[in-house]
Amino acid sequence: MNKKSSTPVDEPHLSIPGLAATLVACGACKRRNSAERGLHLTGRAAIYVVLDKLTSLLFPGCHGHAPIPAIHASDHIAAELTEIAATLQKQIKLAFQYQCEFDHCRDCGDCRRKAVSATQNLLQAMPAIKRTLELDITAAYEGDPAARSTMEVVMSYPGLLAIMTHRIAHELYTADVPLIPRILSEHAHSQTGIDIHPGAKIGPGFFIDHGTGVVIGETCVIGKRVKIYQGVTLGALSFPKDAHGHLIKGNKRHPNVEDHVTIYAGATILGGDTTIGAGSEIGGNVWLTHSIPPGSRVYNQQPKPLIRTREVKKS
Amino acid sequence: MNKKSSTPVDEPHLSIPGLAATLVACGACKRRNSAERGLHLTGRAAIYVVLDKLTSLLFPGCHGHAPIPAIHASDHIAAELTEIAATLQKQIKLAFQYQCEFDHCRDCGDCRRKAVSATQNLLQAMPAIKRTLELDITAAYEGDPAARSTMEVVMSYPGLLAIMTHRIAHELYTADVPLIPRILSEHAHSQTGIDIHPGAKIGPGFFIDHGTGVVIGETCVIGKRVKIYQGVTLGALSFPKDAHGHLIKGNKRHPNVEDHVTIYAGATILGGDTTIGAGSEIGGNVWLTHSIPPGSRVYNQQPKPLIRTREVKKS
């Protein structure tokens, strides 16, 4: 940043302290109240740092700046894990405290206990997550003619980044951690264009190719060895409201996709009662709002374009 | 970076100074000339830093690394605002100077005056922007069954990031600041996949869900409480050229969307004469190039996919 930033600015008409007071006062919501009571929120950027460290441990040397000396790999990873555990537990505790405050329960001893438990659950799940990711990597390598090596998949494929983040976020979602699962999944969304809600249940050997524009909703259940291309939506068909006209939250509203299904680019599959049977293939741009049996091939009669040919101008 | 980077590299066939001279000399454009006269351009990364600081002030503690102590919140924000004002004014002045140079007017006193004015306008608008964003946050919370709290919206929703950046960029666009509004909007585009030109006029209570692939053109006018899903384009229908065959710049070429309209995923709405009447609902993948009256529901007969079912291989 600019060293001279403390130099006075021309501000004949602007009162900085007045503006600051207005900004602090103008939020009418819960958030402001929390801030006034000194409740420190989970900072988004701090969560991103923890995620980067966690993923570095899954694939040492691949995602960071510096190589890890192989001879000390285990010690190095243990030291990193200790630091990650402390930061993660602190952030998760803040998130539980925010929720607790929001619900007026103020049971902060309970928040701490839940944070310890959620942190340990996630760390203990890391070896299993790593094993599942190895199956995802194999699926990408075997499913993409452009993949030169599994290492290329690890170091560059956005689909792997998205599923890796998802498998971590889903673990925290399952432990009912507020805010953080969605911060993680939206971080992956930002980096990859792939939007997987942390609530989605996704089996091993999952491969998303290209991926930009993919949306996978909160209550999706996806089987083993499923392959999805860019622009696929697994979404909700309707948004039922309660007696007060508010959307009902938390009901099953996204599809099920069974094992060994492939869904090509731009397909839209909607509804909580919709199940794509095992081994099916869904073609590009297909729009589907009902179940199909196992082993189906579903294709659009693509619209026949009108072709008119004229003289070409040379240039 | 690598500590050993000053170690000589094998370069029998490569002359670094020659290559540097060629790189400096080979631009034939205005940009090179400016650089030679010592006019320092606005660095893109510096603008991103100012944006991050501004958005941190709108939602203290949510987007940064560290919490803000509530008891000093007002003082803290005043100190940040002073620094932001100085940096912003400097960057805006550089942008006006670039434009001034480009137009051969060289009236730098005027550039400075315009920079002071644009900076103050933006800062004074921040409380109003914050109030409008509160309505955007409410719209997101009420419009998405997956949203658990308004805080989740603040901390993770890409649609909020996009509209927050847009409301700031639009203020600078209105003050005719060159370069910076588009740098801001493209920064949000990069983070969210949502491409809103800073010229678009957008009312309060605006919610974009998922958002990847959304395009909103420069001359769009969007009313209150409008909801848009991923992949929606509000674009131009044709590109009229002048007598020299050059595209005409700046004419009205993007649609109007009135209050309380919902546009579902993948819809394409084109043309400056196209108006979507208040309260209308536009279905997924609809292609629309003419106006529709208030209260319309517009749906595609989705193409009926061909379904063939075969034996499933077990594995």
Place this chain on the structure above:
Amino acid sequence: MNKKSSTPVDEPHLSIPGLAATLVACGACKRRNSAERGLHLTGRAAIYVVLDKLTSLLFPGCHGHAPIPAIHASDHIAAELTEIAATLQKQIKLAFQYQCEFDHCRDCGDCRRKAVSATQNLLQAMPAIKRTLELDITAAYEGDPAARSTMEVVMSYPGLLAIMTHRIAHELYTADVPLIPRILSEHAHSQTGIDIHPGAKIGPGFFIDHGTGVVIGETCVIGKRVKIYQGVTLGALSFPKDAHGHLIKGNKRHPNVEDHVTIYAGATILGGDTTIGAGSEIGGNVWLTHSIPPGSRVYNQQPKPLIRTREVKKS
């Protein structure tokens, strides 16, 4: 990061050293073996830094934090180039060594020679890349009614960022550098939503507008002055397998697009035998899997939406 991160965490049930050992041991793949032999992989973040430095040199003052003093521009660029050359050569050597190890040849003298050669080739190509990018910039300025100046294109257009990165990545792809070309192209994909495989051959004057969701496959061949909009796919039609049921890698499977073609948003063009003749125009959402002659206009009969109008509720 948190200063207190070394403070002990509650971990009655968690053994950090045991977890670390499990994480190091649980990869069954080649990658783990390499790490154990002390072969340091190319870190992804280190590659991003080199790319940022290279692009800063192409457009001095535009992309970084600080302006470059014009009077010393040539010296400054020479110093930067020396540092870039050293880092790049080191990273490329690591990538060749990884591949070499993978192929069990262990001929590291050869790796070093290939790294020197690939680094020099890329640096020597930079002036030509810069000249081609000037044509890309002009095409963007002339092709977009919203573009106010070529400088706006340089400082904010995602299409330019994508093609700039591609032209650098393609040079390394041509020199058979493993891993790094794809790391570069996926970095641009992450920032822009535009996925161009580094193998694609793309002529000068290339302009992608908006760009989110664009996919350009490995074996595409694209002519001069081609214009592409968001959501366009130039992809593979089928995935032939060998006798063992594995996908065949490296065959020609993506389309050819000749000079002066425009492809509008959401069009899908598939297959290695598909050629779009010079001067053609492909309309929005068109699905095309066969060649068309020069000078063709290809348009969809867009589906006619059903419009029903009801009473509007005022609010």
